[in-house]
Amino acid sequence: MKLTDIESVEPGQTLGKTIFSENGTVLLSAGVHLTVFMISTLKRLGVTMVYLSDPSAPDIQIDEVLSEETKQMVVQQMSSTFEALRSGKPFNTRAISMTVDQLMDDVLKNQNVLVQLSDIRTEDNAMFLHAMNVCMMATMVGLNMGLNMIQLKELAIGSMLHDIGKVGVSRETEEEGRAHHAWRGFDLLKLKREYSLLISHVAFQHHESVDGSGKPRGLSGDEIHLYAKITAVADRYDNMVNGINEEGRRLPPHEAIERLHALSGSVLERDVLVEFLRIVSVYPNGISVRLSNRQTGVVVGQHRGLPGRPIVRVIEKDGEDAVEAREIDLAQHPTTFIEAVLN
Known part of the structure; x- marks a missing residue:
């Protein structure tokens, strides 16, 4: 692909x-x-x-953390939840809990798969896929950080609902400072007796910064809960690679990761970012790259623990007309590196 x-x-x-x-x-x-x-x-x-589908490389596939069935379930549930809120009706907390259970099952089964955000967005499904991606990545980071199953469930629900306060709030209203969606999300979730209060604090604090420059309350350091710190990294990364940034353009993963590095210790918690960088693919399968040896090729495989050293398939000429495909495993060639992304 x-x-x-x-x-x-x-x-x-x-x-x-x-x-x-x-x-x-x-x-x-x-x-x-x-x-x-x-x-x-x-x-x-x-x-x-x-x-x-790429006829020249039909075997290139993208390993997925979540199954198609789980993705469909999440999108349907988030659609139902947001529609209930727009109608002024209570949303189904039990259904959300069951959806999160299925997502967590997939994460536990595929925790060694590097994240490659490959689902195609439309204007209509963007918020739902964003909620799904943030939840998936936050859960994987929480797992790496040693959270127990109860804590992982709280983190997963909180991160899936982190933007629930945006439903029904116009961007103009937020920009004027009259109703930051973090406040509204907190107010909505704290009333749900089935949920731990920590879940509501994910919505409340995911735009806070560790240096105190964030919103809505200017919290800093340990005043921000770990769940919110984890969600903040996943939220920012997903927004960057899907065009929700200052330039309004999609950033390739390697560029988004560079920007996350620049925010480490000021906006984002450094320890959380270290764990996040272990779960994402810097160069996802299917992208075209130029190597430092001037060869060009397509990324075809990944290494858990070495996200910046994928396997690249290059095409070499063998004689005047014949061509030969050869795979270069950058984990085995430390002096060869990716110089540019060509997509």
Whole structure:
């Protein structure tokens, strides 16, 4: 598979990953041959990038932490939850708990898989996929940091609902300082007797900074709960790689990680960031790269513990016409490194 800008997609090409609608149903299935109408519809829905099957490398796959079934369940549940809030109705805490249980099961089974955020977003499903990704990554970090199962469940629910206060609040209202979504999220969640108060503090504190420069209360250091510190890193990373940043453009993972490094110890907790960097793929499968030896290729494999040293498949000429594919494992070639991402 290869990640491709929607403007470069042509009719007849094959979709590499399923795209979900806002209510969790399948919008387009992997394997479908794209038509002019389909491409036009994806553009209208706000899709900017898609994964396409690559005939030259049909074996390149993206290992997923979450199953398609779990993803669909999460998107459907978040859609139902947000719709209930917009209607002024109580949301189903038990259903959310069951959804989180399934997500946690997937994380525990696939905890050695590096995170590659590959789900395609539309304007309608973006908030739900964001909640899912932040929950998944936060749970993986919490697991690495030694949280027990009760703590992991609290962290998972809190991180999945961290932006619940955004529902029904306009961006203009927030910018004017009248109703920061962290306050509203806290007010909504603290009333849920089924939930620990710590869950509501994830929504309350995930925009605080360890140096005291964050919002809404300017907390610092140990005043910020560990759950919120973990969620803050996952939230910021997912926003960066999906275009929710100052430039309004998608950052490739390696660039987003560089920016996280720059925030270490000031905005983000250093110890949390160290653990976060162990779970994410710096160079995800399917992206094209140029190596320091001037060869170009495609990332085809990952190493747990060495996210910046993937396996790269390069194409070499053998004679005038013949070509040969060769894989370079950067973990075994310490003097060769990735010089640039070409996608």
